[in-house]
Every structure is written in C-alpha cells, then in structure tokens.
Amino acid sequence: MSSIDLNNIPSIDLETFQHESIFKQNNKYWFFEKSDDSFPGQAFGLQIVQILYHTKSPFQDILIFESLNFGNVLVLNGIIQCTEKDEFAYQELITHLPIMSHPNPKKVLVIGGGDCGVIRELIKHVEIGTVESITMVEIDDMVIKLSTKFLPEMAKFHNHPKVNLIIDDGFKFLKTTTEKFDIIITDSSDPEGPAEEFFQISYFKLLFNALHSQGIVIMQSSENIWLNLSYLKNLLKKAKTIFKNVKYSQCYMPSYTSGSLGLVIATNDESKQLMSPLRKFKPSLEAELFKYYNSKVHESSFVLPMWAQNELKN
Known part of the structure; x- marks a missing residue:
C-alpha cells in the first residue's frame, strides 16, 4: 500500500486550509x-468541525473531515462517498440484495469499495457459513488505508483470511481473470475519473463474462429518480443489452444529494425474482445482523412512484 504514517498526521488549520468544496460563512x-454535470442547480452541505486529512493520490482528490452531525465523512473528487451516520444503508442494501437473491452465493467479487463497508457486510455471511471467499479489487490503496484510520467501523475486515485484497484497476482485472463468481458488487465512486468506465456497455460485458450462469451483479447507479432520470434510463438500457433480467432499487441516504441512492441489479437468469429475497432470515437474526436491511426492505426498495416507474419502463 501507499506509504502513509497514520500515527503522525499533522493537524490542519481550517483558517488557512483551501479546498474548492469548503467555504466559510458566518x-x-x-x-x-x-x-x-450530475445535479446542476443544487448542492448538499455539511458543517465542518475539523479537517482530518487531505491528499491527492495518483487517481483522485481525497478529503476526510469530521462533520457536526454526520460523523466522519469521506469525499472523493468533491463527492461524498460515505458518512459515519448513514453509510450502513447503502452498504447493507448493495450487499444483501444480491446475496439474499442467490440460492448459493459462495464466491463474491467486489470491484472498488475502498472504504471496506461492503466487505464488512459480506463477512456477516462468511460467519454464518454462506459466503466462502471474497475478492476485492480496489485501484486506490490510499482510500483503504485512510478508511482504516478514520472510518474504523467500516474498514475492519480488509485483512480477514477470507478476503483476497488486490490493488489494481477493476476493469483490467475483469479483462484478464478466468474466475467465475456467484456475486459481483461494483462499489465505485461516481462516473468521473477512474470510475467512468464502470458505467459503459463494455463493463457490463466484462461482468457477464465473470459470472456463473446463475450469478448476480449489482452496482450503484450514480443517479436516482429525482436527479438525472434520462441518464438512469440510459444506464438501465445499457444493462439490458447484456442481461435479460435487470431491476432498479433505491435506498434512503440523507447524505446523498436529494436523499436517495439508486442501485442496478442484474442477472441472466430470467427465473430469478430479484425483487423478492430467495432466502430469508428469522426476524431475530435480521435484528442481530442488520441496521437497514430486512426481507421487507428488500421488496420495498424496488417500489417506485408511478411517474418514475412509467418513465423507466418506456
């Protein structure tokens, strides 16, 4: 990993610190x-308590700060990736939707996910004896290392014996791998910089080639129904050129612009009812394992308002 001395991080003076996303008011x-580009004419703001770290890796601008109400916040290229307050909503839904929709999800691939929140959720299925191996491919090792320091409740299983951590370009990995996976989770940042190629038809083809016949893929859509609906329609159209069974889900995320985040889940198995979990846990186990996900949330996450449903179907 990149060399960062996490035990000797200098304090950052807000009075002199300069960043294009930070402003002083009153x-x-x-x-x-x-x-x-993504959401013109609007913005989302958080009050800063202190800047924890800032750097520019070979791939992106990385900013971590403590907020007044959302805990520590990870920002890549000016876009919030996660906050301690609400990260579990996204991490749980993007992980457990495909896992609970698959009859036997033994082998899982994670593309991206440097904050390691998806890994944390997958380890829950390792511990109950479902998932047997996890491969995670992250291009920017600096995100992983900084997350272990500033987001410890998320990044606590990257060294787990069932996790094979590969520092590489996810696109390149999929082009060269001969492995087949039951589940592939693309936990990328928004389609800017190194993540842009994850939102193209060529990427869906690579996902298809790396899946078992009953395999399921899921990815964040970078858009929701309240932002760029035409972009979302086009992304679903791209997915449907490769996969026969494509659905759109959404989760509530107050730290995401307009308050919700979309997920695209797909498989070539037309018999799979992705909108209903194939496997269910007892309510007592759901309460023990999850803060956001349960079987009812699984189903309701696919329910859209009529105007959005009609627009996406056309």
Whole structure:
C-alpha cells in the first residue's frame, strides 16, 4: 500500500486550509457538494468541525473531515462517498440484495469499495457459513488505508483470511481473470475519473463474462429518480443489452444529494425474482445482523412512484 504514517498526521488549520468544496460563512466552515454535470442547480452541505486529512493520490482528490452531525465523512473528487451516520444503508442494501437473491452465493467479487463497508457486510455471511471467499479489487490503496484510520467501523475486515485484497484497476482485472463468481458488487465512486468506465456497455460485458450462469451483479447507479432520470434510463438500457433480467432499487441516504441512492441489479437468469429475497432470515437474526436491511426492505426498495416507474419502463 501507499506509504502513509497514520500515527503522525499533522493537524490542519481550517483558517488557512483551501479546498474548492469548503467555504466559510458566518464564522462557520461548510463543505458543499456541487456538480454541474450530475445535479446542476443544487448542492448538499455539511458543517465542518475539523479537517482530518487531505491528499491527492495518483487517481483522485481525497478529503476526510469530521462533520457536526454526520460523523466522519469521506469525499472523493468533491463527492461524498460515505458518512459515519448513514453509510450502513447503502452498504447493507448493495450487499444483501444480491446475496439474499442467490440460492448459493459462495464466491463474491467486489470491484472498488475502498472504504471496506461492503466487505464488512459480506463477512456477516462468511460467519454464518454462506459466503466462502471474497475478492476485492480496489485501484486506490490510499482510500483503504485512510478508511482504516478514520472510518474504523467500516474498514475492519480488509485483512480477514477470507478476503483476497488486490490493488489494481477493476476493469483490467475483469479483462484478464478466468474466475467465475456467484456475486459481483461494483462499489465505485461516481462516473468521473477512474470510475467512468464502470458505467459503459463494455463493463457490463466484462461482468457477464465473470459470472456463473446463475450469478448476480449489482452496482450503484450514480443517479436516482429525482436527479438525472434520462441518464438512469440510459444506464438501465445499457444493462439490458447484456442481461435479460435487470431491476432498479433505491435506498434512503440523507447524505446523498436529494436523499436517495439508486442501485442496478442484474442477472441472466430470467427465473430469478430479484425483487423478492430467495432466502430469508428469522426476524431475530435480521435484528442481530442488520441496521437497514430486512426481507421487507428488500421488496420495498424496488417500489417506485408511478411517474418514475412509467418513465423507466418506456
């Protein structure tokens, strides 16, 4: 991994620190997430308590700060990736939707996911004897190392014996691997910089080639129904050129612009009812394992308002 001395991190003075996403208003410092491409005309803001770390890796701008109400926040290229307050919603849904929809999910591949939240969720299925091996391919090892320091409740299983951690380009890995997986989870950042290629038809083809016949893939859509609906329609169209069975799910995420995040889940097995879990845990076990996911949330996450449902179907 990249060399970072996590035991000797210098303090950062907010008065002198400069970043294009940070502004001072009425003697308070604010982070504002703005994007003229993804969500023009609006922004999401969090009040900053302190800057914990800032660097530019070979791949992206990495900013970590403590917020007033959302705990520690990881930001890549000016876009929030996760906050301690609500990260579990996304991590649980993107992990457990495909796992609980598969009859025998033994072998799992994670593309991206440097904050290691998906790994944390997958380890739950390792511990109950379902998942047997996890391969994680992350291009920027600096994100992993910083997450272990500043997001310890997320990044606590990257050294687990069932996890094979590979520092590489996920696109390149899929082009060269001969392995077949039951589940592939693409936990990438938004389609800018190194993550842009994960939202193209060529990527869906690579996912298809790395899946077992009953395999399931899932990825964050980077959009929800309230933002760029035409982009979302086009992404689903791309997925349907490769996979016969494609569905769109959404989870509530207050730290994501407009408050929800979309997921695209797909398989070439037309018999799979992705919108209903194939396997269910007892309510007592759900309460023990999950903070967001349960079998009813699984089903309801696919329910869309009529205008969005009609638009995406056309």
